[in-house]
Amino acid sequence: MMQLSSLRICSPPQKGKSLQQVLLIRVALVLISLAPAKAAQFSNLEPIELKVPQQLFVPNEFYIKGLLDERTDRSPVAFLVPSISSGNQLQTVDLKGGAIPALENFMFNSLPQNPALRPVVVKIKDCKIMETLVDNQKGVVEGQVFLDFAFELVRGDDLVHLLDFQGGMSYKRGTRQHAVIEPVFRRSLGNALNYFNDWIEKEAPVNEKLAKTVKVSIRDYRHDYDDDTVFYDPQRPLRWTDFRGRPRFSQYAASIFASISYEGNSKVVGGEVHLDLILKTYMLKSSSWVRGQNPDGHGLNHEQRHFDIAKIVTERLREKISQLELLPHNFDRVISYHYLEAYREMNRLQEQYDQETSHGMNKSAQERWNRKIDDELKAFNLLDNG
Template sequence: MRKWQQYGFKGMVIGFFTLIVLQSFVVFPRSAQQGPPIIDPISLNVTSQLFVPEEYYIKGLIDDRTDRSPVAFLVPHVRSGSQLETVDLAGGAMNAVKAYLFGVLPRNEQLRPIVVRIKDLKIVESLHDAGNGVVAGEVFLDFSFELDRDGELVHLLDFQGGASYKRGVRQFYLIAPVLKRSINNSLKYFNDWIENESDKDIKLLRDVTIRIRDYQQDMKDDTVFYDPFRPLTWDDFTGRPRFNNYAASIFASIGYEGNSWIEEGKVIVDLTFKTYMLKSSSWVRRENNSYGLNHEQRHFDIAKIVVERLKERVRQLNLQPHNFDRKVSFHYLEAYREMNQLQEQYDRETAHGLNGGAQERWNRKIDEELARFGVK
């Protein structure tokens, strides 16, 4: 975690280490170097477990490499110059890495399932000192760790790192330990991160508690928030009348505000729903009456009904820490479209209030639904 903060990469760590192994390499006489050696695939054999994760298990891998050629470009002999030989991991790159991860980390499927996305995995060598038969190599890793939430992958952390090493020209057996150490570094870093963030990072938490309330505060300004004990009056219609045949018009709408925080290992989501009308966008002609005011009040009531339906749907949602905002936003947009459709249907069927029988039927229908939600 300290390295993450030090370099300022949010969710990313970049690390390299250098390994120089020269004490045991043998300088072969030139007569012994006539034929190029046969380079075996690099074996990531598992000799022991790395550690026991307490917060997760590795569920699987995704091969997201743009270059899926063999992972290693190796110097085969001192006469190769810049001509490198391609060598893959034994069994294929992804199969080998998967077997290695499953081997060095115990898999407790009661924990969080983590998918490792392999963006880059490469070993590139060059002839460092032809006279002494010294080869220099670099390992490059680019891994992404993602949480599997019911089939949806949630990005957690990126790791970019690797290693620099030197070997004798015949010491191909030194390559696998360097690669394994690079992979181990990525696992250790992710393990440290998730242990530190398991009860702090919102994407890692398991429980969401929704708190829903209505905004009813009267700011005594241009906005009137819905209050069943405060019906509309004509004084709330302060806009300039439009040039049309209607006697009055109301601008009624809905909205919501969301706030979230972590409390005792849970995500608390506080949602405030708003049903409101704008005075300056609502207007009335002088000759209107209480019948017309009721028609406009019913437009306001319809907006309130849509909000109550929305609140009912939100309470029934299976929200998770990584998607609660997206799901609530989706249902809000659906509710907004529903409100516009209901308002248009109401005006169409009542002929904008001119059809008294239809208006009475809508009055009863609206009152019944408001009563169902405990509004009136």
């Protein structure tokens, strides 16, 4: 007698296992710890020989590159009722050849291996068959197959998490019908692979993780809303009215708060990430200040050059990002890294500029920096080359 019931699939991923799954695993652990000697007396059950179907289906988006064993419990896969007389003293039975080699053989050979597709690694979190003798008069056994897999995309040396699968099947059998266990387990594995295949086919055109390339467009943010922020514009030099902060106790006549930032908006178009990257070079009026009613133009030039240095660093960042071969799974992390490097460079240059010009008091040094800054602004087409 064989009765299949209630295919169980729990996805999208859940953070914790269901109470039923937790209890099944706990029962398994208790049985192993309390009755290893009794389990050893059962010798009638052979390892489960997992058969490989000729071809489950033909994937169009992925191939299985490998398996990783991440089971916390690496005891044999199955906890089976060997006979009526055994009651609920279960016998542990593994897959023939070992769990992971058997699963590898199944996944590698039941699906075509096409290296032109996306390489996927399957992490085996859990894989169990648990049985209970529910009627010792009629010899009825209930079984549960539980699978917990994670599917991850291989990107160079990285693994990119795609999908968690938690599912399995329930079945009933007679105590002597051990042969029905393998087909149920095999069907559960097939269901897991089919579920992932359906997911990746649906997600491939729109999911950022599955995109194959990144197309970047970089632009400046220059909108002036006459509020607290002045964004760098070569046609709009600073004026003293931009310095609205309260002067601090300092030996200097003025101070500017100039900085850089960015924002990015991305979408997937036809399997390609389109990234709109907006670079911002700005000064804050409320954090910039000037002391005195009629400061000279020399002082304003010194503060303008701080703003120019921030813009030069922004342009260097633009140049760097334009030369990168960005990947869909980590382009945001890579851009963030280079932005932080640029931010550190800006701070270093600002300090060097103030030190060498004595905060604008050393006029000859100031002139050297003026020429140096102008040369780089011209190189970035931010200043008239005439």
